[in-house]
Structure formats: structure tokens, C-alpha cells
Amino acid sequence: MGVILMLMLGGPLEVHAQASRDSDLKAAFLFNFLSFVEWPEGAFADAGSPFVIGVMGSDLVRDSLHEIVAGEQIDSRPIIVRSVVRLSDISDCHILYLDRREDWQLSRVLDASKGSSVLTVADIPGFARNGGIIEFQTESRLLRLNINRQNARGADLRISSKLLQLARVIDEKEKEAS
């Protein structure tokens, strides 16, 4: 029975400067994306095929995710968390988290995800503007989301409007205009 969120009662959240705390939050966000994003039918081998969340560059996040998804199912599908080492494994994932430490491989990872319905998530600043779909941005100790809808559409993913309301939506045209 996983505790997903550790929310303090009343007032703004007090953020402990703890890496585990941060990664736990990110893992929870990743798990929740499964509920607010729709994948095309072709993204699954069959009706019972599991969701696959791939993590690159953060064992903390990966371990935290393991805790979270244990026993959970979304839309009757089990959830599998795996560390991605090879770029060829990326296309098998439904969500791919790319830690800041792996930003050197950014373009390669994005290329590897092209042609597959992979929700790319990273805490790399500018990720959403530069080919990624969801970018974690920490603002005044709160985790904010930047979402590039165009890239999502390009990956044939539909993101819930509820999620979009919470997030800052990055528009390529807007970017180009600015």
C-alpha cells in the first residue's frame, strides 16, 4: 500500500531538501501521467499488455516508481518500471523519464523515441521547447509542468485538459514568435 503523497496539513508545502523526497514526487507524477494521458491502440501488443515506464539516469526515481506501481493497474493493465540503458529500448516504453544527468544524450533519446508513442518526460530545463513533451520545472520548491502539446500530438498522445490546466503549455509557434 504505497503512500503516494506526503502532503503537509495546511499552508504551503514545506519542501525538505532531500533527494529522495524529490525523486518520490517525480515518480508519483510519472505514475499519475498514466491516468491523464491516452495512448493509441497501437502502443500495446494486446489488451492485457502492460504500461512500461522507462527511467534513464536516476535509480532513485526508478526505485520510488517500483514502490508506487507495486500491485497497481491502470485500465486493467499492469505497470512495469525498467531502467533504460540502450536507446533501442526507448521505443518499447510508454513513458520515458530522462534525468538531468543524462542531458547529453538528449537529442539521441528524442530521435530514438520518434515514430513511437512515447511520452517523454525530463527535468531538463528547456526540454519541452526542444523536442520533449513534459518538462519538470522546480519553482519556489514546487514542481511545475511544462507541456509541449505539439510534440505530444506528434507522438500520437492525447493529454487530458485537466492536466493541461495545471501545466504551462509550450507552443512551438509561440516559441518561434518570441
Added chain:
Amino acid sequence: MIRFRDMPFQRKLRVSMLLTSTLALLLACSLFLILEYLGHRRNLEHTAVTLARLSADNLTAAVAFDDPDAATDILNNLRAESQVVGAVVFDADGVVFASYSAEGYSLPVPSDGASAVEYRGQDVLAHFPIMERQRQLGTIYLAASTQQLQQRVRTLAFLMLSVLAASIALAWFLSVILQRTLARPILELANTASSITARRDWSLRARRYGEDELGRLTDDFNSMLERTQNAVAALRESEADLRLVTDNIPVSLGRFDRELRVMFSNRPNAERMDRTPETVVGLHAREFLGEENFIIAQPYMEAALRGEHVVYEREFHYPKVGMRWVEVSYVPEPSLDAEPPSFVAIVTDITERRRVAEEAARARDEALAASRAKDDFLAALSHELRTPLNPVLLLASERALQKDIPEALRSDFDMIRHNVELEARLIDDLLDLTRITRGKLSIQRQRLDLRTVIDQAIAAVRTEIVEKDLDFAMRERATKWDVEGDAVRLQQVLWNVLKNAVKFTPNGGRISMEIRNIPGSHAIEIIVSDTGIGMTADELSRVFAAFVQGDHVSKEGLHRFGGLGLGLAITRMLVELHEGEIHAASPGREAGATITIRLPLAPAEVGAKDDEVNAYNDSSEPQPFPVEVPNGFTHETAPILLVEDHAPTRMTLTAVLQARGYQVVGAGSVAEAMAAVNASEVPFSLIISDIGLPDGDGCTLMHALRKVLPGLRGIAVSGYGMEEDIARSSAAGFETHLTKPVSVADLNRVLPGILNSRK
């Protein structure tokens, strides 16, 4: 407080209307309020739940991605809904994630496991899970205040109360108007009824309003009044009729109830008591009749009240008319009960009736006394007239037969005898009549052959038939001849009839006599017809009346036929004493007459005829007797005592007896007789005594003499009207009884028998 039942109708109506409308309105308003309240509450619940669900849906992402600000923003949207006073979002761990509350409102503390909606104080608390992809991310609690609802209900209630008050006011107002329309006919009926009761005026009518049931009721009521009025009028009329009738009859009528109080009295009844019919009703009988009369009437009245029909006659005192004899009849009222509720008294004044009846009785008594006196006088007169004839008749008869006197002298004596006999016959008729009318004639009945009687009667008139040269025809057609009767009287009857026929038939006329039995009836009929002067119808009608003769008597101017007119009257009486009938018939004057006598036959009898010699078995008509008078013959017998107060008769009889050789000692009274007995040396063997004597009677004399002379025999002699003496004389010891006048023939017949039968 007046009970509803006793309220006046108008008020009852008003109260009913108000009560009904108020209750109906209250019920309707209450129902409406409750429905309104419930509806609003459901709405409120629905709103709360809906808002909670909507908010939950919107909050999924905010909760999922840990954005309390976004959640707060979403909750703040609830501010637009004024009823929502607060909301709080809990995350999956039950920690408050975000909250909202209206100003001055403290959020309610949710309870665990509560249903979707619960009430907490004045608030509705709704909660809804925050779900995404079947995953519960948290829970939202939402509180909606019922204050608005309550406010609304209060306002509504106030409005309704206002409407209610207005409605009641309106209803009261309407009831005032309506009750006039509704109650007016009923009040009219009630007022009319009480007016009639109070004034007894049956001509009043209730006014009718409208054509509804009350209108019909009023019509029915009025027609009932109409009928009652007619009935009352008819009743009064019949009462007046009754009054008219009862007030004008000469009878007092009254009616008394069980308490003996006057229920009704007609005018005569009241006026006798010096009152009027109107004032006596209700009076007690004691007061009405007066104490004195009431004491007399009370027992009868009580009997009438026991159901008896009482009739009595009493003398009552009336204030107006004084003492009056009245016949009172109390008729109890017909009733199934043993005790009738009333009786009717019918009082008839019989004072006058009693007076008339008393006078009539007195007059009758006087008339009877007068009639008796007349009869007595006639009887006495006849007796006195007859008595002097006896010696004359005796002497004349004796001399007429005496052979030693010249023929011419004997003829003279015979003439004297004949005429004296005629006169004696007239007097005898008179005596018969008086005896019959006084009921003193009795007949000696015995069985006899009517032929003997008829033969003797014919023999009595034979001389006259021959003298008048009449043709006498006799037809005997009867087969039965026996009757039960008195031979002497029956002979008298036939002799009378034959004598009349001879008397009224002129010389050379014809008399026929027919005797026959009547077929089919046990009777014998004797029909005597003549060719004489006959009778007119008028004469026929009174032919059997006494002292009446035919018109020929006066018409002819001379008493051609003589007589007193008694013959047929006596004849009829004698026939009737024999239970027979006698009829007279005649075609008219100078056409002859027929007398028919019918006598009942004696019952069939086998055996010899009674040979007993009757005391009267002497012929009424002295027969010329061809007896030789034994002259100079002296009986060797003891002397005869002759007691007769009529000296001439005594002397004549003495002479007649002495002529037959008897020794006779005469006596004129009982005293003389006793003296003669005492003086006589030789005891008397026979006494011939008159019954009626100046100083006693023959019977007592005989009784006394028998004690002295035990073997004394006796012949009683009595006048007419002394039939009852025969029994007495027999009892006294007389062997034979002779009726005056004693004839020579009587003596010739009786004396030898008595004197020779001595032992």
C-alpha cells in the same frame, strides 16, 4: 359555553362553514408548506451533491499533481453558489488538501463512512470521492446551508397565514350572506310553526324561497297546514253538528273520564245543573252533580268504569227543575282494556212517563174494579132474579102434571112453567156470561159420544120445529164421534145454535144439519144451515159479541125475536173452552145463515165409555117428564132436613117432597138446622142443604152434623157461580150436588137412588 347541538341554526351554519373552510385551508397550507420544504431540501441536497461531484471531477488533476493552489481556485468557484457555505478536499491519506469557506462560517467536521448526504446542524453535508481512472485520489466535502431554505419556508408560512386569515374573513363574510339564503327558509318554517303553536291560527303559511329541497319542504309544510286547517275546520264543523244535534235532543248527554271529570256535556245536561256546556268540561262529577246526587250516582259510575253497562232509575235533584225522576244509562267506552277510559251518561227525564204510567195503572185498576163490580152486580142480580123463580117453577111443573086437577088448569100451569123457564133461561144465560167473563165457569171434561149430545139438543127444539112446520134434514157423515167435553155445556152449545136457527127461520123454512169428520185433522165438524133471515156482513162481524142482536131488532121497530143477544156469545166462549172453533156465514139478508162448529176429537181409546154419572148430567132444558107422581105414598124413612134460606123455595120444596111421601123438616139457617137436629126425636137420614146460608155455609153445617149423626147423607144445592163448591161439598160429605133451580125432575131422579141405597 353553549354546546354546538343547542346553538341557533344560523350560528351553527356559520360555525360549520368557518370551521370547514379554516380546516381545509390549514390542511392545504400545511401540506403545501411541507411539500415545499421537502422539495427545496431535496433540491438543496441535489445541488450539494452535484456541486461536490463537479468539483471532484475538476479537482482530479490538482490533487494528482499536488497543486493545492489550483484546487483552491476550483473551490473558490463555489462562491458563486450562495447556498454553499464551505468545502474541503482531503487527499487519499485523509489529509486536508484544500478548503473553502464562506465568510464567518466554520467548516463542519466530516464524519467517516457517512452517506452521500448528511445533515449537520442547519447544514447539508455532501461528500464525493475524487476519482481518475477508477483510482480514488481524495475526497471532497461540501456544506450547503439550509438557512436560505428555512428563510423561504418562513416567508411562505407567513404568506399562507395571511392568505388563511383573509380566507377566513372572506368565509365569514360569505357565510353571513349565504346563511341568509340558506337559513332563511328554515327560519321561516320554524317561525311559522311557532306562530301557529302560539296563536292556533292554522291559516298562516310559510313563505317559500326558491325551488330547492327547502322550497319543496316549505310547499309540503304549507300543504300539510292546508290539510290540517281543513281537518280542524271539518272537526269544528262536526263538533258544531254534534252540538246542534245533542243540544236539541230532550235527553241529557254527558261523558266522564276515569277521574269522573266531565269530558262532554250537551246543553240540556248542563242547563239542568244551571250551567252552560262550555263551563262544565273538566268539572268533577261531585261538583257537577252536587254532593247529594253524586252520592247516589257514584256506585253506578264506578260500575261503568269497570266496564258494566249500567241502567237505573232514580230521583235526582236538579237546581233548575227540582226533583225529577230520571232513567240513567251509563255506557262504557268500547275498549280492549278491562277498564274503559270513559263512559257516556244518557239521562232521560221519565217523571212525566212515570206519572202517565201511574195514572194509567190507576185508571186500569179502577176500570178493573168497576168491571168486577159490574160482574159481581150482574151475578148478584141474576141470582136474586132467579131465586124467586124456583118455587114458581117447581109449583107450576108439579101442578101441570097433577092428574087430579082439571085439564084447563093444568094447561095454565104448563103455560106458567114454560114462560118461567124462558125467563130462567135468560137469567141463566146472563149468569153464564158473567161467570165466563169472571173466569168462574169450569167445564167437567169426560169422554162422550157427540151423537147423544146432538140427539138431546135436537129433542129440545123438536117441539118448536114441529110447531113452525120446519123441514129438518140431518146428515151424519162422521165415523168418529168421541170428544172430550162437558156434556151439559156442549148440549147448551148445540141447543143455542139450533134454537137460533129455529128462531130466525120463518114457518115452512128448512134447517139442515151435517156432522162430519175433517179429513187430515183430528176434529169433528157440526154445520147448521137455515133458510132464515140471514145476516149482513156488518151483523156477521159482531154475531158472537155479547148483548148484540141483529139489525132486525131496531129496523123492524119491534122486538120480534126477543132475547138479550147472549146466546151466540156464550156459545162461542163455551166452544173455545173446549178448544174448538165456531164460525158464522151468511150470503146476506134473507139468504139464510150457516154456523159451523169444529171440535177436537178425543184421543183414540179402546174401552168402554165412562159410565160415571156426572153431577151436571141433568138436562138444562127440563124435559116434560112423564113420571107418575106417587100420591099418598109414605116412605118409611127417617125425616129429611131441608135447609134453605129462601122461604118460598123452602116451602115449595117441602111441599114437593111431602107430596112424594117424605117427612120434611125445614130450616132457614145453620142455627135453625142445628136446633132442628137437636129437637128431632128421630135422627135425620138425609139433609138437603143450600151451600150459601145467612149465618154460615152448608159445608160447615154438614161437617158439624156428621159428628152428631154419623150416617147422615146429604144433597148439596148451590147457586150458579159456585163450581168450586162442588169439591168442598164432596169433602164435607155431600153425596150429590144439585144446581139451582132444583127441578122436580132432579128430585125424582136423585132421591130414590140415595134413600134406597141405604144399607
